Amino acid sequence: MRFRTRTSPHMVPGHSVGSLMRQVLYALIPGTLAMAWFFGWGVLVNVVLSVLFAVMFEALMVTLRRRPVGVTLGDSSAVLAGWLFALAIPPLAPVWVLLVGTGFAIVVAKHLYGGLGYNPFNPAMVGYVVVLVSFPRELSLWPSPEGLAEASFTLWQTLQTTLTGRLPDGLDWDAVTRASPLDMMREALVSGQTVHEVTRSPVFGSFSQTEWEWAGNLFLLGGIWLLYRRVITWHIPVSMLLSLATIAGVFWVLDPDQFASPAFHVFSGAAIIGAFFIATDPVSAATTPLGRVLFGIGIGILTYIIRTWGGYPDGVAFAVLLMNMVAPTLDHYTRPRIFGHSGDGRG
Amino acid sequence: MITSGYADIIRDGLWTNNPGLVQLLGLCPLLAISGTVVNALGLGLATIATLVISNTLVSLLREHVRPEIRIPVYVLIIASAVTAIELVMNAWFHGLFLVLGIFIPLIVTNCAIIGRAEAFASRNSVPRAAVDGLAMGVGFTGVLVAIGALREVVGQGTLLDNAQLLFGEWGRDLRIEIFPQEHGFLLALLPPGAFLAMGLLIAVKNLIDARLEARPVPTAAPEPKPAPTQS
Numbered sequence: 001m002r003f004r005t006r007t008s009p010h011m012v013p014g015h016s017v018g019s020l021m022r023q024v025l026y027a028l029i030p031g032t033l034a035m036a037w038f039f040g041w042g043v044l045v046n047v048v049l050s051v052l053f054a055v056m057f058e059a060l061m062v063t064l065r066r067r068p069v070g071v072t073l074g075d076s077s078a079v080l081a082g083w084l085f086a087l088a089i090p091p092l093a094p095v096w097v098l099l100v101g102t103g104f105a106i107v108v109a110k111h112l113y114g115g116l117g118y119n120p121f122n123p124a125m126v127g128y129v130v131v132l133v134s135f136p137r138e139l140s141l142w143p144s145p146e147g148l149a150e151a152s153f154t155l156w157q158t159l160q161t162t163l164t165g166r167l168p169d170g171l172d173w174d175a176v177t178r179a180s181p182l183d184m185m186r187e188a189l190v191s192g193q194t195v196h197e198v199t200r201s202p203v204f205g206s207f208s209q210t211e212w213e214w215a216g217n218l219f220l221l222g223g224i225w226l227l228y229r230r231v232i233t234w235h236i237p238v239s240m241l242l243s244l245a246t247i248a249g250v251f252w253v254l255d256p257d258q259f260a261s262p263a264f265h266v267f268s269g270a271a272i273i274g275a276f277f278i279a280t281d282p283v284s285a286a287t288t289p290l291g292r293v294l295f296g297i298g299i300g301i302l303t304y305i306i307r308t309w310g311g312y313p314d315g316v317a318f319a320v321l322l323m324n325m326v327a328p329t330l331d332h333y334t335r336p337r338i339f340g341h342s343g344d345g346r347g
Numbered sequence: 348m349i350t351s352g353y354a355d356i357i358r359d360g361l362w363t364n365n366p367g368l369v370q371l372l373g374l375c376p377l378l379a380i381s382g383t384v385v386n387a388l389g390l391g392l393a394t395i396a397t398l399v400i401s402n403t404l405v406s407l408l409r410e411h412v413r414p415e416i417r418i419p420v421y422v423l424i425i426a427s428a429v430t431a432i433e434l435v436m437n438a439w440f441h442g443l444f445l446v447l448g449i450f451i452p453l454i455v456t457n458c459a460i461i462g463r464a465e466a467f468a469s470r471n472s473v474p475r476a477a478v479d480g481l482a483m484g485v486g487f488t489g490v491l492v493a494i495g496a497l498r499e500v501v502g503q504g505t506l507l508d509n510a511q512l513l514f515g516e517w518g519r520d521l522r523i524e525i526f527p528q529e530h531g532f533l534l535a536l537l538p539p540g541a542f543l544a545m546g547l548l549i550a551v552k553n554l555i556d557a558r559l560e561a562r563p564v565p566t567a568a569p570e571p572k573p574a575p576t577q578s
């Protein structure tokens with residue numbers, strides 16, 4: 001609903017749910033293209049299929065709930081959930097992983113809780129965590145850019161791999177995949193190597209593996225554009241990245257052989273896309289300014305803890321879901337003072 | 348005191364006031380032990396036995412126990428019953444005993460049992476209390492086995508895996524493999540799967556209740572049903 005008030009010189013922002021969601025989608029484009037450049041067609045195949053599945057599930061659920069299909073699909077929230085989910089999935093993952101993940105994201109995490117605006121958890125991350133916990137093997141196979149280049153994966157071969165779950169003849173998974181930076185660091189540290197030895201590896205750029213750095217940079221660019229457009233506020237991304245860098249910095253200063261540098265943590269895995277695109281989900285994040293800062297700090301610290309001492313290489317998804325749980329409590333205790341009232345402002 | 352017929356007691360335990368789906372009591376074993384049908388059935392049978400024994404004994408003693416000390420007496424009765432059942436399972440179902448582990452002694456803490464002792468057995472005659480214990484136990488076991496079947500099929504593609512623990516050697520042949528285990532949906536076997544399966548079952552029950560309520564009732568006196576929640 002939009003109120004048109006014509007008398008005074010009001011400025012109409014023209015924001016609607018759909019326009020906000022679409023701006024987030026535009027901001028995702030550069031980072032997605034960078035990932036597609038390094039990891040091949042699989043990234044785009046995943047995005048297209050996941051968005052397709054997500055919209056399909058959304059239409060199904062909206063029909064079952066007897067709500068107007070056009071309005072709900074028009075807000076593009078299912079497209080965004082499918083897209084974010086796809087970026088978390090390895091590019092050559094089989095199609096049923098996408099189907100299960102988007103199904104859980106839209107059907108369970110979104111519509112069983114009441115649809116857009118009522119879901120306590122970020123749908124895309126619920127979908128990702130479900131498949132990560134259920135199919136650990138499929139979710140660990142990140143292709144290496146050189147492997148893909150040598151095998152010259154065409155769009156057609158990528159589609160075949162996605163649909164059948166089998167690589168083209170003459171290739172095996174070891175040849176085309178490589179541990180992601182966080183996996184690499186974890187395995188090396190477990191086997192007694194130092195951080196320095198890992199980062200000297202030729203696949204590493206200045207902070208992390210080159211392709212992850214570039215994807216991170218371009219997602220950062222999209223995120224800054226979102227800040228400039230005021231689609232998101234600075235509180236969550238800044239507090240999350242700062243707290244992640246701070247806690248990583250403390251341990252790095254204490255023992256640089258055992259703990260990776262803050263820059264490595266910020267530029268590896270899902271830290272940047274998580275900070276700007278996932279943690280800022282307006283439905284499941286905290287909403288008060290102080291609440292958002294605490295929410296971001298919580299995600300940053302939990303991410304570091306899970307990455308360093310937990311059972312999974314990356315912890316952004318788990319950290320976001322855990323903080324989603326406390327977001328209502330944060331909002332309750334951080335309500336801003338009401339103008340003209342003193343004290344705790346609960347009046 | 349409301350006097351109700353045996354049919355009502357049984358219907359209460361199995362459906363209208365089911366401990367698993369309506370009272371939501373005893374969720375800890377319900378969620379922890381429902382990974383496979385055999386585990387669920389084993390724990391369910393032990394719970395049925397405990398409920399029948401404790402309800403009967405509580406009802407027998409109801410005239411002799413002062414109200415001030417009734418709770419400690421219930422606890423003693425239930426703990427004795429569970430200890431006896433634990434020893435029986437250790438002796439005759441040792442494999443199952445090892446699999447269920449701590450959850451057999453933990454039947455003591457199942458709220459459904461002390462809840463029935465307090466709410467029903469302490470104010471009803473012995474046969475009625477025994478029937479109530481049986482009905483509640485079977486209702487609980489039914490939910491447990493349903494969740495167990497759902498999680499076992501989705502999670503590891505089998506039904507009645509390890510049935511020899513409960514039925515002896517011939518139970519090995521009861522195992523049904525629906526699809527190879529490596530395609531299983533691991534989430535179903537993990538704790539979240541238990542909560543999801545439980546939520547789905549409650550939704551299905553509420554849906555059935557809503558359908559039944561919407562149907563024109565032919566009998567003169569329709570029984571009161573719990574308000575169906577939004578499913």
